[in-house]
Amino acid sequence: MCGIVGYIGKNDNTLEFLINGLKSLEYRGYDSAGIAYMTDKINILKKQGKLENLDKCVNYKQKSNLGIGHTRWATHGAPSENNAHPHMQGKIALVHNGIIENYEKLKQKLIKDGYKFYSETDTEIATALIDKMYNQEKDILKALSKCQDIFEGSYAMGIICTDDPNHLYCLKKDSPLIIAKSTDGYFIASDVPAILKYTNKYYLIENNEIGKISKDNLTIYNHDLKEVKKELQTFDLDLENAMKNGYDHFMLKEINEQPFVIEDTIAPCIKDGKQSLRKEIPDLSKYEQIHIVACGSAYHTGLVGKALIEEFGEIPVSVEIASEYRYKKVFYNAKTLVIFISQSGETADTLACLRKVKEQGIDSLAIINVVGSSIAREADKTLYIKAGCEIAVATTKAYLAQSTLLSLIALNIAINKKKLDNVLVSKIFDEMKKLPSLIKDLINQDYKKIAKKIYKKEHIFFIGRGIDEAIAKEGALKLKEISYIHCESYAAGELKHGSISLIEKDTPVIAIVTDEKLASKTISNIKEVKARGAKVILIISENLNTESDYYDEKIVIPSVNPFTQPLLSIIPLQVIAYEVALLRGCDIDKPRNLAKSVTVE
Numbered sequence: 082m083c084g085i086v087g088y089i090g091k092n093d094n095t096l097e098f099l100i101n102g103l104k105s106l107e108y109r110g111y112d113s114a115g116i117a118y119m120t121d122k123i124n125i126l127k128k129q130g131k132l133e134n135l136d137k138c139v140n141y142k143q144k145s146n147l148g149i150g151h152t153r154w155a156t157h158g159a160p161s162e163n164n165a166h167p168h169m170q171g172k173i174a175l176v177h178n179g180i181i182e183n184y185e186k187l188k189q190k191l192i193k194d195g196y197k198f199y200s201e202t203d204t205e206i207a208t209a210l211i212d213k214m215y216n217q218e219k220d221i222l223k224a225l226s227k228c229q230d231i232f233e234g235s236y237a238m239g240i241i242c243t244d245d246p247n248h249l250y251c252l253k254k255d256s257p258l259i260i261a262k263s264t265d266g267y268f269i270a271s272d273v274p275a276i277l278k279y280t281n282k283y284y285l286i287e288n289n290e291i292g293k294i295s296k297d298n299l300t301i302y303n304h305d306l307k308e309v310k311k312e313l314q315t316f317d318l319d320l321e322n323a324m325k326n327g328y329d330h331f332m333l334k335e336i337n338e339q340p341f342v343i344e345d346t347i348a349p350c351i352k353d354g355k356q357s358l359r360k361e362i363p364d365l366s367k368y369e370q371i372h373i374v375a376c377g378s379a380y381h382t383g384l385v386g387k388a389l390i391e392e393f394g395e396i397p398v399s400v401e402i403a404s405e406y407r408y409k410k411v412f413y414n415a416k417t418l419v420i421f422i423s424q425s426g427e428t429a430d431t432l433a434c435l436r437k438v439k440e441q442g443i444d445s446l447a448i449i450n451v452v453g454s455s456i457a458r459e460a461d462k463t464l465y466i467k468a469g470c471e472i473a474v475a476t477t478k479a480y481l482a483q484s485t486l487l488s489l490i491a492l493n494i495a496i497n498k499k500k501l502d503n504v505l506v507s508k509i510f511d512e513m514k515k516l517p518s519l520i521k522d523l524i525n526q527d528y529k530k531i532a533k534k535i536y537k538k539e540h541i542f543f544i545g546r547g548i549d550e551a552i553a554k555e556g557a558l559k560l561k562e563i564s565y566i567h568c569e570s571y572a573a574g575e576l577k578h579g580s581i582s583l584i585e586k587d588t589p590v591i592a593i594v595t596d597e598k599l600a601s602k603t604i605s606n607i608k609e610v611k612a613r614g615a616k617v618i619l620i621i622s623e624n625l626n627t628e629s630d631y632y633d634e635k636i637v638i639p640s641v642n643p644f645t646q647p648l649l650s651i652i653p654l655q656v657i658a659y660e661v662a663l664l665r666g667c668d669i670d671k672p673r674n675l676a677k678s679v680t681v682e
């Protein structure tokens with residue numbers, strides 16, 4: 082994944098621009114960082130670890146009008162200073178996001194040409210190849226175009242050259258890149274937050290295009306080096322929106338934004354006083370089967386969607402992990418729809434699956450947060466959630482907004498197929514409108530007592546049945562990814578087929594019970610773990626709540642219709658995960674080994 086930035090302009094504060102830009106891209110990776118900037122030569126500074134290590138070593142008095150920067154999430158080679166970008170070979174310095182897949186083959190040839198390599202990265206090989214081509218062509222644009230023919234894989238690159246101190250070059254294939262324009266120069270960046278402090282005007286650069294940028298001019302070329310005209314875009318969120326806004330962590334800020342996000346997601350879709358949804362929500366009732374393809378938490382929202390679409394829309398749905406779907410044999414028919422869910426819209430595996438599906442001529446629908454991202458642009462139809470900038474690696478508001486859209490999609494199918502009576506539809510619309518305030522009340526409950534009881538545990542289990550199992554899965558992922566406690570989720574009835582042997586005295590089991598049809602079954606399973614010494618934390622909807630002795634702690638959530646219920650059940654689990662990670666002193670917004678946007682396979 083990694084984040085890249087670059088600046089060229091009249092302002093000589095390049096070092097400050099680069100570090101500020103990298104700070105807002107740290108969610109893309111944070112195991113090392115580096116910058117290269119032009120004075121009378123190219124200077125390179127790199128440090129292992131978080132960006133603050135690099136920041137401390139930068140001499141901000143050093144003036145420069147041109148530079149590139151990188152924050153890394155290791156793919157090839159360990160997180161180390163040697164492997165950190167920028168890499169320099171000959172006259173070329175390079176920052177790169179993506180993977181050059183044929184780098185081994187290229188490396189052998191380049192070694193024969195006399196190049197020596199100091200890192201384990203694919204990027205250093207790419208740098209050498211550009212240098213070699215530049216020496217042959219004596220022209221950087223021609224060299225970059227030649228390299229595009231040779232590189233296999235994905236890349237967004239920022240390039241500077243000792244011989245050309247007045248230009249910044251960039252190129253892109255399958256990794257995100259924008260070029261932004263401010264009053265005194267140009268920026269390149271992997272994502273919009275990197276440039277928002279200076280400008281909200283930017284150009285999108287497409288696959289196989291090359292940018293040549295001077296302090297007051299930008300030219301974008303296609304692969305044949307013909308000029309391409311671009312429209313200047315405006316990003317309409319302010320920097321404030323991308324900042325913490327007084328919260329200690331982005332995750333907490335984003336949890337607290339959920340009432341507004343859900344209001345923004347739902348309001349445009351519901352027609353007041355009518356028994357139908359606005360055309361923003363597509364009618365999928367003509368499809369005979371639906372595949373939902375996604376990764377991580379987005380996959381978990383797919384499970385929520387499946388439960389609702391199958392139960393109320395009566396269309397079979399299979400939810401698929403993108404990295405598996407990408408390579409497996411898939412069976413479609415003319416009435417198959419494939420839904421792609423992604424916060425970033427750039428996840429490499431999900432994007433590859435979209436391309437696979439499009440090759441077969443199958444209809445595709447994307448549910449995306451980042452406007453203008455690759456999946457959003459390539460899908461037949463795209464629905465945007467209205468989550469705004471999500472910075473914390475552990476998703477909360479995007480997850481909830483995705484689940485909300487899927488719930489509205491399921492509701493729409495059910496209404497169009499006349500599976501729901503009018504009284505129920507009115508109740509659902511009323512409760513959907515109340516969702517923001519219900520979510521707010523749930524966020525504001527005190528979960529600290531529960532967090533204190535579990536934060537020192539090594540293993541925690543999550544159980545549920547039906548749609549509650551989907552919630553259990555996301556709850557377990559949330560807690561494990563930010564607290565590093567081993568968490569597992571199970572369909573409640575499956576535990577006794579092996580995993581119950583792991584339950585011992587005081588093992589925490591978090592059980593979710595909101596589905597009336599399945600409640601008595603899940604409660605029997607809870608009693609089974611309780612009998613073996615588990616400490617049970619029960620999350621139960623109000624209508625099913627009774628006093629009993631099969632739990633140790635209880636969180637009662639409002640009971641609403643089945644379309645709205647899963648949007649409430651997840652909230653306590655998000656806040657518990659946050660509180661536990663806080664007690665354990667974890668780096669909540671940047672958990673180890675993870676990244677927000679996963680643009681590698």
Ligand code: G6P
Pocket residue numbers: 376377378379380422423424425426427428431474475476675676677678679
């Ligand atoms: C990463 C993030 C997860 C996210 C997943 C899919 O692993 O840490 O929060 O669910 O990628 O990302 P996407 O952008 O496709 O939703």
